[in-house]
Amino acid sequence: MKANLTVHTQSHDYPIVITSQCDMATEIAPYIKGKQVMVVTNTTVEKLYLQPLVEGLKEDFEVFSVVLPDGEQYKTQQYIDKIYDALMDHHCARDVTLVALGGGVIGDMTGFAAASFMRGVNFIQIPTTLLSQVDSSVGGKTGINHPKGKNMIGAFWQPQMVLADMHTLTTLPSRELSAGMAEVIKYALIMDTGFLTWLEDNMSALMTLDKSALAEAVARCCQYKADIVAQDERESGKRALLNFGHTFGHVIETHEGYGQWLHGEAVAAGMVQAAQLSKKMGWISEQEVERICHVLQSAQLPIRPPSIDTETALGLMQHDKKVKLGQVRLILLKSLGEAVVTADFNHTLLEAVLSDTV
Numbered sequence: 001m002k003a004n005l006t007v008h009t010q011s012h013d014y015p016i017v018i019t020s021q022c023d024m025a026t027e028i029a030p031y032i033k034g035k036q037v038m039v040v041t042n043t044t045v046e047k048l049y050l051q052p053l054v055e056g057l058k059e060d061f062e063v064f065s066v067v068l069p070d071g072e073q074y075k076t077q078q079y080i081d082k083i084y085d086a087l088m089d090h091h092c093a094r095d096v097t098l099v100a101l102g103g104g105v106i107g108d109m110t111g112f113a114a115a116s117f118m119r120g121v122n123f124i125q126i127p128t129t130l131l132s133q134v135d136s137s138v139g140g141k142t143g144i145n146h147p148k149g150k151n152m153i154g155a156f157w158q159p160q161m162v163l164a165d166m167h168t169l170t171t172l173p174s175r176e177l178s179a180g181m182a183e184v185i186k187y188a189l190i191m192d193t194g195f196l197t198w199l200e201d202n203m204s205a206l207m208t209l210d211k212s213a214l215a216e217a218v219a220r221c222c223q224y225k226a227d228i229v230a231q232d233e234r235e236s237g238k239r240a241l242l243n244f245g246h247t248f249g250h251v252i253e254t255h256e257g258y259g260q261w262l263h264g265e266a267v268a269a270g271m272v273q274a275a276q277l278s279k280k281m282g283w284i285s286e287q288e289v290e291r292i293c294h295v296l297q298s299a300q301l302p303i304r305p306p307s308i309d310t311e312t313a314l315g316l317m318q319h320d321k322k323v324k325l326g327q328v329r330l331i332l333l334k335s336l337g338e339a340v341v342t343a344d345f346n347h348t349l350l351e352a353v354l355s356d357t358v
Helices: 024-031 043-058 077-089 104-119 130-136 166-171 174-191 193-207 211-231 238-243 246-256 263-280 286-298 310-317 347-354
Strands: 002-007 014-019 036-042 062-068 097-102 122-127 141-146 149-156 162-165 330-335 338-342
Touching (some): 002 211, 014 211, 024 043, 024 122, 024 162, 036 077, 036 104, 043 062, 043 097, 043 166, 077 104, 097 104, 104 141, 104 149, 149 246, 162 166, 162 211, 166 211, 174 193, 174 211, 174 263, 174 286, 174 330, 174 338, 193 286, 238 330, 246 263, 246 310, 263 286, 263 330, 263 347, 310 347
Parallel strands (some): 036 097, 122 162
Antiparallel strands (some): 002 014
8 A cells, every 4th residue: 555645835846655554764765865864753652663763764874863742732942942952962964854753743843943943954754643644744834832822933844755654543542543533524624525425434444443544535635735735835825724623723722721632622623613603604504514513523523612711712813823914814614615714704603603602
């Protein structure tokens, strides 16, 4: 099982390799520049995949590793400094390659370190969670969180390649698998009702880690994202559609404390809130909202947010990256499979959704 996709960007094109139980070192070696390699991972993934990767690379490269704590709460300046410290301690030069071995947090942090160290060095993504394979590893968004807002500090910095190994999903906790499925479902809701039907038909296989079904889902999602990134690399237009549910979801993550709700869990509840507002706008039906809820529940995802004061939620929304000229912009559904970015919505209806009077 092996599939190759290509992401086209202004800076360079790069491959996404989707495979199963590969030799990671062999796959990424052609995309390493220079002789120095720094692998960044976390304490969970370290036990599973770090040693074989490092041993495989040592034959041809000078390899170091940095192991960070596991969790969204560590996606901060304090912990990205540990990557910079290691780069400095090992006297790494501009031709060093950083390898992100882990989920979205490790990918975002390693990518931002690569974007900012010596004003930009080479990096490779080896995403080990479903969420990172279908979303965060593709497209060059990197960054860290700020206590007042998620992903508010970062850069666009494209990897040299992405290696998505389906075997890594077999070691994923069920809660993390569900969280990743939220991003898979997102693509269907905003772009392709045919894919939504496919997910409804195949959710049982996906949730029981059928590698063929997972590879199909990952390939479809990566292709959707690659197509959008090629059109809008820096999120000035169409790419913002990929944030469906995220403005609501980021409110949950920031309010509850990073890591309390997994990103995908918050996005799932956020997508329901966005769908409810879309229904109140007269764009989709109650039956379509119920269909969205059902597919999320079949992936064992939450469909209701925690209790958050409406005024607090509105304040947190003002820290969203899509705010423009002081106006909150939301991604809503004109219909299933068709999303829009808009600031033209009824704020009373938004407050009704946030206060859960639906």
